Amino acid sequence: xxxxxxxxxxxxxxxxxxxxxxxxxxxxxxxxxxxxxxxxxxxxxxxxxxxxxxxxxxxxxxxxxxxxxxxxxxxxxxxxxxxxxxxxxxxxxxxxxxxxxxxxxxxxxxxxxxxxxxxxxxxxxxxxxxxxxxxxxxxxxxxxxxxxxxxxxxxxxxxxxxx
Amino acid sequence: xxxxxxxxxxxxxxxxxxxxxxxxxxxxxxxxxxxxxxxxxxxxxxxxxxxxxxxxxxxxxxxxxxxxxxxxxxxxxxxxxxxxxxxxxxxxxxxxxxxxxxxxxxxxxxxxxxxxxxxxxxxxxxxxxxxxxxxxxxxxxxxxxxxxxxxxxxxxxxxxxxxxxxxxxxxxxxxxxxxxxxxxxxxxxxxxxxxxxxxxxxxxxxxxxxxxxxxxxxxxxxxxxxxxxxxxxxxxxxxxxxxxxxxxxxxxxxxxxxxxxxxxxxxxxxxxxxxxxxxxxxxxxxxxxxxxxxxxxxxxxxxxxxxxxxxxxxxxxxxxxxxxxxxxxxxxxxxxxxxxxxxxxxxxxxxxxxxxxxxxxxxxxxxxxxxxxxxxxxxxxxxxxxxxxxxxxxxxxxxxxxxxxxxxxxxxxxxxxxxxxxxxxxxxxxxxxxxxxxxxxxxxxxxxxxxxxxxxxxxxxxxxxxxxxxxxxxxxxxxxxxxxxxxxxxxxxxxxxxxxxxxxxxxxxxxxxxxxxxxxxxxxxxxxxxxxxxxxxxxxxxxxxxxxxxxxxxxxxxxxxxxxxxxxxxxxxxxxxxxxxxxxxxxxxxxxxxxxxxxxxxxxxxxxxxxxxxxxxxxxxxxxxxxxxxxxxxxxxxxxxxxxxxxxxxxxxxxxxxxxxxxxxxxxxxxxxxxxxxxxxxxxxxxxxxxxxxxxxxxxxxxxxxxxxxxxxxxxxxxxxxxxxxxxxxxxxxxxxxxxxxxxxxxxxxxxxxxxxxxxxxxxxxxxxxxxxxxxxxxxxxxxxxxxxxxxxxxxxxxxxxxxxxxxxxxxx
Numbered sequence: 003x004x005x006x007x008x009x010x011x012x013x014x015x016x017x018x019x020x021x022x023x024x025x026x027x028x029x030x031x032x033x034x035x036x037x038x039x040x041x042x043x044x045x046x047x048x049x050x051x052x053x054x055x056x057x058x059x060x061x062x063x064x065x066x067x068x069x070x071x072x073x074x075x076x077x078x079x080x081x082x083x084x085x086x087x088x089x090x091x092x093x094x095x096x097x098x099x100x101x102x103x104x105x106x107x108x109x110x111x112x113x114x115x116x117x118x119x120x121x122x123x124x125x126x127x128x129x130x131x132x133x134x135x136x137x138x139x140x141x142x143x144x145x146x147x148x149x150x151x152x153x154x155x156x157x158x159x160x161x162x163x164x165x
Numbered sequence: 166x167x168x169x170x171x172x173x174x175x176x177x178x179x180x181x182x183x184x185x186x187x188x189x190x191x192x193x194x195x196x197x198x199x200x201x202x203x204x205x206x207x208x209x210x211x212x213x214x215x216x217x218x219x220x221x222x223x224x225x226x227x228x229x230x231x232x233x234x235x236x237x238x239x240x241x242x243x244x245x246x247x248x249x250x251x252x253x254x255x256x257x258x259x260x261x262x263x264x265x266x267x268x269x270x271x272x273x274x275x276x277x278x279x280x281x282x283x284x285x286x287x288x289x290x291x292x293x294x295x296x297x298x299x300x301x302x303x304x305x306x307x308x309x310x311x312x313x314x315x316x317x318x319x320x321x322x323x324x325x326x327x328x329x330x331x332x333x334x335x336x337x338x339x340x341x342x343x344x345x346x347x348x349x350x351x352x353x354x355x356x357x358x359x360x361x362x363x364x365x366x367x368x369x370x371x372x373x374x375x376x377x378x379x380x381x382x383x384x385x386x387x388x389x390x391x392x393x394x395x396x397x398x399x400x401x402x403x404x405x406x407x408x409x410x411x412x413x414x415x416x417x418x419x420x421x422x423x424x425x426x427x428x429x430x431x432x433x434x435x436x437x438x439x440x441x442x443x444x445x446x447x448x449x450x451x452x453x454x455x456x457x458x459x460x461x462x463x464x465x466x467x468x469x470x471x472x473x474x475x476x477x478x479x480x481x482x483x484x485x486x487x488x489x490x491x492x493x494x495x496x497x498x499x500x501x502x503x504x505x506x507x508x509x510x511x512x513x514x515x516x517x518x519x520x521x522x523x524x525x526x527x528x529x530x531x532x533x534x535x536x537x538x539x540x541x542x543x544x545x546x547x548x549x550x551x552x553x554x555x556x557x558x559x560x561x562x563x564x565x566x567x568x569x570x571x572x573x574x575x576x577x578x579x580x581x582x583x584x585x586x587x588x589x590x591x592x593x594x595x596x597x598x599x600x601x602x603x604x605x606x607x608x609x610x611x612x613x614x615x616x617x618x619x620x621x622x623x624x625x626x627x628x629x630x631x632x633x634x635x636x637x638x639x640x641x642x643x644x645x646x647x648x649x650x651x652x653x654x655x656x657x658x659x660x661x662x663x664x665x666x667x668x669x670x671x672x673x674x675x676x677x678x679x680x681x682x683x684x685x686x687x688x689x690x691x692x693x694x695x696x697x698x699x700x701x702x703x704x705x706x707x708x709x710x711x712x713x714x715x716x717x718x719x720x721x722x723x724x725x726x727x728x729x730x731x732x733x734x735x736x737x738x739x740x741x742x743x744x745x746x747x748x749x750x751x752x753x754x755x756x757x758x759x760x761x762x763x764x765x766x767x768x769x770x771x772x773x774x775x776x777x778x779x780x781x782x783x784x785x786x787x788x789x790x791x792x793x794x795x796x797x798x799x800x801x802x803x804x805x806x807x808x809x810x811x812x813x814x815x816x817x818x819x820x821x822x823x824x825x826x827x828x829x830x831x832x833x834x835x836x837x838x839x840x841x842x843x844x845x846x847x848x849x850x851x852x853x854x855x856x857x858x859x860x861x862x863x864x865x866x867x868x869x870x871x872x873x874x875x876x877x878x879x880x881x882x883x884x885x886x887x888x889x890x891x892x893x894x895x896x897x898x899x900x901x902x903x904x905x906x907x908x909x910x911x912x913x914x915x916x917x918x919x920x921x922x923x924x925x926x927x928x929x930x931x932x933x934x935x936x937x938x939x940x941x942x943x944x945x946x947x948x949x950x951x952x953x954x955x956x957x958x959x960x961x962x963x964x965x966x967x968x969x970x971x972x973x974x975x976x977x978x
Contacts, residue, residue: 009238030290044204045197047419049367050452054899057367085197098195102187105868109681110194111201111368111419139907143899145366145420146681148871149907 014078018043019086027074033067034058036074037084045085045114049143056142059115060084066122085114088121097121097159106155108146116142120156130160181690181700182927185864188686189705199417202371202388207413208445211373212241214438215292216448217282217299218458219274222310222528222892223323224303226272229282233298239287240295242442244434246271246281252437253402256430258496259639260333261647263326264526266493268402268434274303275323275492276528277894278457280434285442289449308528308892312358312466312489315525323492323526332490333499333524335642337506337820339581340517345481349472353554359542359941360959361464361489362884364535364876365904366680368419369450370428370459376440381405383436386413387428390421390678391721394636395429396711398496402433407711410436414709418680422876422937423534423723425680427460427495453897461886462535463488463501465542469550472517477558477565481517482510484546488524491531498532499524500639504539504724505631507584507638507824511547512591512627513569518581522642528892534723536876540628540938545959548626548942553955562625562946563599570595570627577923583821585812586629586828587922587930589856594918595627598832598854601916607836607850611950620839620970622951626832626943630857632725632931633657633826635813636718641822648816656809657726657826660715661734663692663742665802667788669781671698673705673738676720677731682933683865684727688735690862691927695739696746697763698780715805725931728861729827730808733926737806745802749783752795812924827922829930830856833939837947844967846882846948848911853936859921859928867915869933874913877940878905885960 011026018041025040034051037043037060049057051070058069061083069082089095094102097120107113116139123130123138130138135156139149193199231243246269255265269280282299286292309315309323315330322330346352373386383403389395389412400410412432418425431448439446450459465488472481488502502522510518551569555562570591571578578586607623614621637654662674673688685705693700709716719726747761750768754761760771769777784802786793791800816822835851853870860866883903887895896902921928945957952969 028290035289038203043197044201045199047201047368048203048449049369049419050899052452052898052900055367055452085195089196091192091196091198094192094195101195102191105188105864107191107194107681108683108868108872109366109368109418109420110190110199111366111417113194114197117195136907141906143367143904143906145364145422145875145904146872147868148875148913149910150871150913151868153907 012075014075016077016079017081019084029073029075031074032070033072033074033077034069037069037082043084043086047111047114049112054143055112056119057112057115059118061118061122066119085117088117096162097124100155100158104151104155104158106147106151112142112144116144116152124160124163130157132157181694182861183859184862186686186690186700186862188683189689190683190685200415201368201417201419202373202386202415203449205386205415207373207386208375211445211447212285212287212442213289213292214435214446214448215284215289215296216280216454217284217296218454219270219277219279219281221274221303221305222277222308223306224274225306226270226274226281227302227304230300231282233300234284234295237291237295237298239291240284241444242285242438243299244283244438244441248441249437252440253433254404256398256402256496258494260494260499260642262332262494264324264332264493266495268430276530277892278454278530279492283434283438285438285444285446310527310529310888310890310892312464312487312525315489315527316487323528330525330527331523332494332526333642335522337520337582339821342481342483342517342519345517346472349480350475351473351557353471353473353550353557355469355550355553357467357546357549358958359465359545361461361529361886362880363459363461363886364422364424365455365902366420366422366424369452369455370425370431371449372428372431372435373445373447374435374439375445376436382409382411384411385432385436386415387432388418388425389414389428389432390418390425390680392426392497392723393716393720394718395426395496399429399433403436412711414678416708418678421680422536423538424460426723427533452899456897456902457894458530460533461530462538463490463532463542465489467546469546471550471554473554473558475558477554477560477568479513479515479554479569482515483519484509485521489527489529490524491527491529493526493531494524495531495533497639499642501532501539503638503641504634504824505543506641507580507582507822508629508631509543509582510580511544512571512629512830514571514575515569516581529888530886536873537934537937540934541880541941544626544628544938545942545945548946552946552949566625566627583823584825584828585823587924588920589830590918590920591627591830594830594854594856595832597916597918598834598852601854601914602834602850602852604834611836614838620841620951622837622947624835624943624947624950626939626946628831628935628939630829630831630931630935630938631825632829633729633810634724634726635822635824637815638822638824641816641820645818645820653815655815656719656813657730658717658719658807658809659726659731659734660717660720660805660807661731661738662715662803662805663738665742665784667785669784671696671703673703673735674714675705675707675731676709676714676716677722677727678709679707679722682722682727682869683862687732687861687865691732691735692739695736695743696780698766717807724825725933728929728931729922729925732861732929734806734808736926737808738804741804741806742802745798746780746783748795748798749786750778753778810924827858827924827930829858829932829935831935831939833943835943835947837944837951839948839951839966841970844963844970846961846966848944851911852914852916854916854918855932855935856919857932858919858930860917860919861927861929866932870915870936871913873933873936874940875905875910876937878910880941881944881959881961883960
């Protein structure tokens, strides 16, 4: 394996939750680590670092992406959206409100990644049902909730949209 | 005597206790503003650590050459067992063994993943590069992997000083066991094996350590949630007084289910690393490290016997149990074997019990707390035994269950080995489960499917869910004489603080270090109720600082102790504050203290709400104007309460112990069908009915039940920390260690039949662990029923079930 020099740096520029970020980074820096350490996006969580758990899920140029399976330099010139794009403490998104009402989170560690996937799912699915919601959620691991409240929350948010 | 005039009753206020209030915790977590361990930066110039781990299950360390690692730019220090030996001593543990357990291997490695060295570098990438540059020479030794191997007399001991891999044994007898077995119509015997698995929280372990060389104090931030008795174990290992090991716990912990209690050896390892390196050090465990080297529950072999009468009455139980604690006996082990000790008879009235306990060491990951801790192992034996008793006697399982189930008039029930069950109506809960499951229809469905050649089965389980562990229960592992020579241990002490600042804002501080259970929400419900202030205005601090937070030896999150124990500490601290507010208000309003009503942010005169003073002003007086306070009232508003249950006594001279504060109950019924082509178990329906006493917040209660159920499903069908016969780890990624996802979770129906506990101030019992205990055996019972076999081993993976199907088919052919 060719090793890279630890002081080798490449310029990257991207928007993260609407903010323009320009940095010089090591080519092997994961997007996950870049978002957390260089951009302060600590809502992006590392759960397994091999693409299984989904806690690090973000959107890159509109596509739902595991940020642990991508280098920061691969997102050069792109737009990254994390959970912070969805809502704020004082103005939660309808999906976030539904999560709260359904007690669809406990420790909250997997939640940001699930919210990013679920919002993208709602944005693309016109008539989600329990089966399709569960299929979407199967890319995320949650050890607290047993998933049933999350399924209910996503369906609630979908139903609310139709009203 | 002239009777006092009748006082007008206070207008009824709906209690906040018991309401399904959405959580205070949620807005921050939903918007990505949680503060987990890797989100906090307490020290400047923090470096990063990576841990070099043993690739061998059992080997002597011949040499470690780290010179090439030091040559890498950015590497600050390499710490090895020699540093650990110099700066620490072995961790203390609750049984007498001669096994030295350090936070890092010194001369020998005993399991794959055991720490061998720590690199401290400028960033994590460099630290991980440097691991590859460390040259360790090992001298391979034969591993001991299975319990059967550890029991074999000739097996080479992991720890030479012990001389055997059986490192602990104790026997107990309660009631007339011999008489019961002599009088029995039948003796039913089973042998069961229970597998090793964990809970794999999605956030891994994390530690940020610093050695304050000015103060001579280790300051460590970690996602550690207690038991805080382990603080003493850590300080002892670091050879400092408790006040020189300051542990901070961040406000959020990304799940634990008991597993993160065992970050504690890493707290010590990183504390040493920070001291040797001379810089603060951050270590965030990766998933491979977590699956190899964090923690799991024990695997266990049990030989059980029941003495029964023809009508199904169980006269006595005899248990011969061997728990595999892995490479070391790591505190609080051997608690897995003893947590259920007083409760081994479960929900049944069994007057005589014999227990033979052994612990073995093997070349596997050391064990510890895991949701249900000891319960899943215990009930797997007991409920499989009950099913086998029914089969032997040719009785319906329900008949045997009902024959032995405790009745309302039995409470408080003194179980033979010592547990004192507070209250319950088990029959009512079982009836509710049968109703919710539509049991007769379920039986008809099963029989119809069988008539069509399908494999269908029903599983039933009735279990007692203990909560609020007695600090004295682990000492039952010690012989009485040894126990008597030491300081007796009892109780389940928890603490809380309630304070009001000079502007009237209320802050609550907890000692429970939650990981998502919603403690902040329930604490705010209790305090708002007691003080008559708005729920939303109360701030609840879940962060722990061992130097400034209220805590005691039993503090922390484990054994579902928040609802029965911590809630009472919070209530008592709030009542102290309420008493102070009433005293000041009475003085201000010139009325009797008992006539002060605290509600809606005001203290009012009973019967005359027009006479009132805002609580904000009362708190303000206590801070700004202490000379105006009534006699005997101190300035400030800051009250701490410590709470324990008097019922939790130390083990007695007959080795009886009331191992937990209170005892909930669960009745489960499930229906499974098995795909004969693939061996996959389809759980078609699952009903669980709980008695958790007073529900403090039903939304959170159901959340705990759903979560415990998911862990039970994992244990029943998917999860195993599997090892090869050569001691290698077979499941080092989440693609190999399988966890249920949303598409694998079966539908769950929840019912509640609550009987409030008379032993806890709020009547609450714990609720988080029960289904983690019950589901594995209930599904095993259903699968045994479906396949018509006696022996079922978890996890019931398609491969394992398919093998049973094939054996059955061959037997028929």
